[in-house]
Amino acid sequence: MEPASGVTKRLVERLSKATDLAVLTGAGVSQESGVPTFRGEEGLWKQYRAEELATWRAFEGDPGLVWSWYDYRRQLVSDTEPNPAHTAIAELEKGYPHFSLITQNTDGLHDRAGSSAPIELHGSIWRARCTAEQTVCDLLESPLPDVPPHCPTCGALLRPDVVWYGEPLPMDAYEHSHQIASRCDAMLVIGTSAVVHPAASLPLVAKHNGAFVVEVNTAYTAISALVDATLLGMAGDLVPEIARRVLEAVGSPGGATNPVSRTASA
Numbered sequence: 001m002e003p004a005s006g007v008t009k010r011l012v013e014r015l016s017k018a019t020d021l022a023v024l025t026g027a028g029v030s031q032e033s034g035v036p037t038f039r040g041e042e043g044l045w046k047q048y049r050a051e052e053l054a055t056w057r058a059f060e061g062d063p064g065l066v067w068s069w070y071d072y073r074r075q076l077v078s079d080t081e082p083n084p085a086h087t088a089i090a091e092l093e094k095g096y097p098h099f100s101l102i103t104q105n106t107d108g109l110h111d112r113a114g115s116s117a118p119i120e121l122h123g124s125i126w127r128a129r130c131t132a133e134q135t136v137c138d139l140l141e142s143p144l145p146d147v148p149p150h151c152p153t154c155g156a157l158l159r160p161d162v163v164w165y166g167e168p169l170p171m172d173a174y175e176h177s178h179q180i181a182s183r184c185d186a187m188l189v190i191g192t193s194a195v196v197h198p199a200a201s202l203p204l205v206a207k208h209n210g211a212f213v214v215e216v217n218t219a220y221t222a223i224s225a226l227v228d229a230t231l232l233g234m235a236g237d238l239v240p241e242i243a244r245r246v247l248e249a250v251g252s253p254g255g256a257t258n259p260v261s262r263t264a265s266a
């Protein structure tokens, strides 16, 4: 692990030589947009008890309460904008022949920033799932006209299309993310405390398979001792600097890099 430092020349060189970059984000990447994280001082789990709001049991007991909390979070997110870290991640995508974005966030800000296909490991607060038919639909109106909302086709209760504590991740999303972590040659881990598995194991899978793993965080985390470099600072400052310097290094101002020439230099 390199000691905490800025965006060093060596780090830029290593990232720009990669041909398959994976980015894993957590709530910290949205913090500068004004979206609370979960475990920080102002985090959601400091104000609310996860087991009272983010579990199937809580939903079964009081669907109205759980949906009121999600309606509050949806309204909060709909009043925010993607920040420079989200935008820089969308820019970075153009600089690599193979690029994947895996997020634990459910706020939809990566989509709004222009990332093409974020893998939403924990689902999205902008989708809902019918508790009877298990069909998934977009649920974009904020605030919700009805709390709790019901399925437009069968009338059963809808639930947020997110992964609650104790629930398995969507199998396709997790398998795809594990494949990405196993094959990438560089991984950027941005704004996650890396304490919730299985997402938190992805950087270790990447490292185990020889990838150059860099984390960006305002504090050390559970994986800091295992990654190649920890950049301590705000994602909104560090990620745009990384993106600018890496895209310069690969000679792709608009991001369009020539995979053939790049592979040759890798």
Ligand code: APR
Binding pocket: 025, 026, 027, 028, 029, 031, 032, 037, 038, 039, 040, 043, 104, 105, 122, 190, 191, 192, 193, 194, 195, 196, 216, 217, 218, 219, 221, 233, 234, 235, 236
């Ligand atoms: N820039 C960079 N990092 C930041 C910033 C910032 N501006 N603000 C906060 N952080 C860091 C914190 O230091 C912390 O390590 O972001 C991390 C946020 O950690 P958590 O609140 O634990 O969020 P996350 O890691 O995404 O949680 C994972 O837990 O409750 C579940 O489903 C929920 O997806 C979530 C999962």
